Amino acid sequence: MHHTTPLITTIVGGLVLAFLLGMLANRLRISPLVGYLLAGVLAGPFTPGFVADTDLAPELAELGVILLMFGVGLHFSLKDLMSVKSIAIPGAIAQIAVATLLGMALSWSMGWSLITGLVFGLCLSTASTVVLLRALEERQLIDSQRGQIAIGWLIVEDLVMVLTLVLLPAIAGMLEQGNASVSMLAWDLVLTIGKVVAFMVLMMVVGRRVVPWILAKSAATGSRELFTLAVLALALGIAFGAVEFFDVSFALGAFFAGMVLNESELSHRAAHDTLPLRDAFAVLFFVSVGMLFDPMILVQEPLAVLGALAIIVLGKSIAAYFLVTLFGHSRRTALTISASLAQIGEFAFILAGLGISLNLLSAEGRNLVLAAAILSIMLNPILFTLLERFLEKTETLDEQTMEEAIEEEKQIPVDLCNHALVVGYGRVGSLLGSRLIEAGVPIVVVENSRPRVEALREQGIKAVLGNAARADTMELARLDCARWLLLTIPNGYEAGEIVTAAREKRPNIEIIARAHYDDEVEYIMERGADRVVMGEREIANSMLNMLKLELETEPQPEQCPI
CATH class of the missing domain: 3.40.50.720 (NAD(P)-binding Rossmann-like Domain)
Structure with missing residues (x-):
């Protein structure tokens, strides 16, 4: 098909296929996410029939990530982030280290080099923002303690991946030039951390005053269109500025934009107005992921795909479970976070693409990452369903009450009647x-x-x-x-x-x-x-x-x- 309007064709084709297959998945009592991913496979270049624009789809999906993280920021205050730092920071770093080492072990068994194994392992170590948040939203866990820990864990993972994306080119240069580039590597690390800190300080000091003021002025006009436009302009503009001037990811930029607006009385209205666009572009994210998937990898390298999938679903989950229980949280909390992190997404694709361009990762490695990502995203809703059934069967009523009490800060029945x-x-x-x-x-x-x-x-x-x-x-x-x-x-x-x-x-x-x-x-x-x-x-x-x-x-x- 000759695409005279690739943008319209990609949006219309992606949404129509996603709707049809999402309805089919829902009819079969499985998550609509599976239908969205299969819609991407059908719209991709590796299957016959309609082919969407593979360059435009990821950019449209990035808009969904920005709006989604902005919405999360609107409900996630700095106090919430600081309250989970004691588990999110060490937990996320330790889990990334475990997944990376497991990925390196798998790559070593396939005869890959050490640096290729490092990049491959890092690709398998970080969870998808969209998948995790969608899973928490569906179960109304965003504002729960489990949800706060999972989101804080995700933010730390994103920060580590931002550092990785900046340091990889320096590592590649060091491999080419020798030890002379060690100082450059250290300088890049300091510079990156400095930029992230500068962005956070700017948002906390200046953004907390400017962003609510802009929204208040736009709301005072009485025009709903201007208010919605102001919300979108701030979310997208701050996210773009974070990437352009501070080398921070779109997701983190949008998250902090929402977080500084959290204290405003207009935050709920802003979240409500961005909801339709957020949902539509989140669907396009899953479609774009499916478009990258070449089903032939399942035939050519089945054992390698299973190995990568096992690292994501089992290796990461087991590591997260033990880390969360180590910090004194309940089994229910540990299992929920483990299931939330048992998938990979956006940063894995970005990191794999950078690895290809720097000759640090082979095309075979990227295909394995994509296959494992698709399969782990498809399995994630099933894992949550199995988790809920497992807890229903294994927990007594007293255990459920006790664990919920621990998670919800020991809530006790109110001492009130006739109310x-x-x-x-x-x-x-x-x-x-x-x-x-x-x-x-x-x-x-x-x-x-x-x-x-x-x-x-x-x-x-x-x-x-x-x-x-x-x-x-x-x-x-x-x-x-x-x-x-x-x-x-x-x-x-x-x-x-x-x-x-x-x-x-x-x-x-x-x-x-x-x-x-x-x-x-x-x-x-x-x-x-x-x-x-x-x-x-x-x-x-x-x-x-x-x-x-x-x-x-x-x-x-x-x-x-x-």
Whole structure:
């Protein structure tokens, strides 16, 4: 096919194939990510039929990584990052070292040189940003302690890879020129660390003031388009500037851009406005990964592919498990982080490409990295499913309660009854909660955002961290003796599931929920809610009531004499 519009062709072809195969994967009860990857294989140059532009696809995917990391930064404060540094820094470095050594051992068995084995091992050592965050998001673990450790671990891995990308050319030059380049290698290391530190200081000192100010000014215009444009301009602009001026990765640049905005009251609105673009470009990331995969490597080097896959799925996971348990965390936390890191992604592809250009890695090595990456990404959702089933079968209820208590800072049931149980404390929930408190009604808030829960507790409001659909979370919030259950979360279908679980536990509790659409209202009512409030209807009713009041109190005009 002659591509007169390669950009449009790549986006349309990639998204259509991803949708079709993603729907098929979902129908087969496997992760849609597998469908997206297979869509990339079909759109790649190694399979017959439609071929997308292999140069444009990775750049489109990079946009997804930027927006995704910006969104994570919006929910990840500097306090969160510092709270996990004691495990994330030594854990990530040790795990990279283990995976690299295992990769070097595999390369040695295939007769490769030491430096080629080093590059190959490094490619197998770092996890994919997109895959890890998508897995945590699907299980609502972003704001949990497990999620914070995994994200902090990932940030450290990214920093190590940034250093590696800068140092590899110097190492290649040293191999060509001899020991004369050792001083250059040391200088490059100091310079790289200095640039990363300078970027972080700039964002923490200047960015914390400038970025929220820009967004506040754009929001004050009243134009939704200008606000969304400001969010995208800041996320993409800071990420590009980080690469251009500080040699920091796009992902890290976008992460810090989001993190400095985290303290602003506009952070939730910024996250909401970037969500559709983030999801669309994240899909293109998986499609672009699939396009790089040559299925023939599975036939030509099956044992080598299995060896590389074993290092990623088993070697890295086992190392991470022992490191996390060594720091005193629960088995559940250790297994979750192990499963999160049992894949490789963006930096592996970048590092393999640089290795090829510097003659430090062969084409065969790059194909092995790509094959192992594709297979590990496909296996990752399956690993999470197996992990959840394993924990359900092997843990007793007491063990689950104990481990969740350890992970959630030893939460204990609230000492309150006859209260209003408010699920979600965003814009609607906070307004409702403040009115209830003013009226003297005791409230307990259930939230899955750790920063919000901590802020509520500082204000003296009783709050439980967790998912309201889970029985143990609602036990902590004392659903058994609550007077009302008020669901303010924006997702109507998630609210319906919470209503179902609550009705089973408390058949007579009064439940009021929120919805956006008519089908959500019907869905929630069918599951047992007493009343469902839809914003548009309430606005219309309020305006009609105001209008009737004005018509009743307003004096009637005098009749003109005939």
